[in-house]
Amino acid sequence: MIAGRTFRSRLIVGTGKYPSHAVMAQAHEASGADMVTVAVRRVNIADRSTESLLDYIDTNRIFLLPNTAGCYTVDDAVRTAHLGREAGLSNWVKLEVIGDERTLFPDNEALIAATRILVKDGFVVLPYTNDDPIACRKLEDAGAAAVMPLGAPIGSGLGIQNINNIRIIREFSKVPVIVDAGVGTASDAALAMELGADGVLMNTAIAGARSPVQMAAAMKHAIIAGRLAYLSGRIPRKLYATASSPLEGVIGT
Amino acid sequence: MTITLNGERHEITEPMTVDALLALLAIDPRRVAVEHNRTIVRRPRYGEIVVDEGDTVEIVNFVGGG
Numbered sequence: 001m002i003a004g005r006t007f008r009s010r011l012i013v014g015t016g017k018y019p020s021h022a023v024m025a026q027a028h029e030a031s032g033a034d035m036v037t038v039a040v041r042r043v044n045i046a047d048r049s050t051e052s053l054l055d056y057i058d059t060n061r062i063f064l065l066p067n068t069a070g071c072y073t074v075d076d077a078v079r080t081a082h083l084g085r086e087a088g089l090s091n092w093v094k095l096e097v098i099g100d101e102r103t104l105f106p107d108n109e110a111l112i113a114a115t116r117i118l119v120k121d122g123f124v125v126l127p128y129t130n131d132d133p134i135a136c137r138k139l140e141d142a143g144a145a146a147v148m149p150l151g152a153p154i155g156s157g158l159g160i161q162n163i164n165n166i167r168i169i170r171e172f173s174k175v176p177v178i179v180d181a182g183v184g185t186a187s188d189a190a191l192a193m194e195l196g197a198d199g200v201l202m203n204t205a206i207a208g209a210r211s212p213v214q215m216a217a218a219m220k221h222a223i224i225a226g227r228l229a230y231l232s233g234r235i236p237r238k239l240y241a242t243a244s245s246p247l248e249g250v251i252g253t
Numbered sequence: 254m255t256i257t258l259n260g261e262r263h264e265i266t267e268p269m270t271v272d273a274l275l276a277l278l279a280i281d282p283r284r285v286a287v288e289h290n291r292t293i294v295r296r297p298r299y300g301e302i303v304v305d306e307g308d309t310v311e312i313v314n315f316v317g318g319g
């Protein structure tokens with residue numbers, strides 16, 4: 001549950017970089033996601049032939065989350081968020097204020113400022129941030145409805161780079177924690193959930209897989225498995241063995 | 254007359270409402286958001302707001318993204 005709204009799935013997926021809109025729709029179905037992200041971009045005035053993304057998303061079943069991808073300043077992010085709200089069906093926004101082109105790491109200072117502005121403008125803000133527990137705390141204080149620390153750079157497929165920080169963020173946060181960015185394969189998603197994340201957001205891991213539809217299904221299972229494992233109270237890690245079978249009654253002793 | 258449309262110079266023959274501009278460009282008004290001189294135009298006002306010489310218009314829609 002985020003900002004009073006309940007979602008059936010803890011997996012949020014993107015709509016970018018798929019081989020086709022049709023494959024995207026199949027992957028969404030396989031993933032079980034009921035929230036997807038979209039980007040806000042200028043209409044291509046010259047080329048009106050491109051298919052509309054929304055023809056492939058049933059917005060009665062799937063909640064659209066506009067993002068502010070590509071924004072490097074508070075001003076651009078706030079403008080884009082407002083445009084996204086106007087074009088879309090809700091006041092939710094995945095807020096991104098990017099600090100660097102190569103890493104696409106967030107500019108936390110600008111992100112926190114933009115969060116404050118958009119919260120005041122009535123938005124439900126889900127900020128994409130890094131694995132810094134202090135930045136997450138400041139975002140929460142600024143009114144973010146959730147915090148979304150990255151696992152690794154967007155599209156990198158490196159998995160969770162800072163396991164301890166994600167765990168700490170989960171411990172400190174009173175709002176939902178969604179690991180967003182860097183997931184590469186199913187075990188990365190499962191790990192995020194085992195660390196206590198409330199959800200995982202991914203795009204490239206599915207869209208860029210050799211079989212996006214199959215990977216979407218894998219991710220669906222990974223999220224479920226990771227969450228169940230987290231709730232089940234795992235055994236502690238030990239340096240040496242503790243036998244699982246009884247020590248007495250062995251023949252030949 | 255020249256306006257700035259999505260960052261580019263664009264020619265229109267006369268001042269026109271947002272509605273008329275969208276129709277001219279064959280853009281479905283239900284799937285976009287429009288900004289006129291840095292102010293968002295609410296959909297009910299598409300028939301009211303007039304785009305004139307020198308104005309800046311942004312027309313955006315949703316595309317794939319993460």
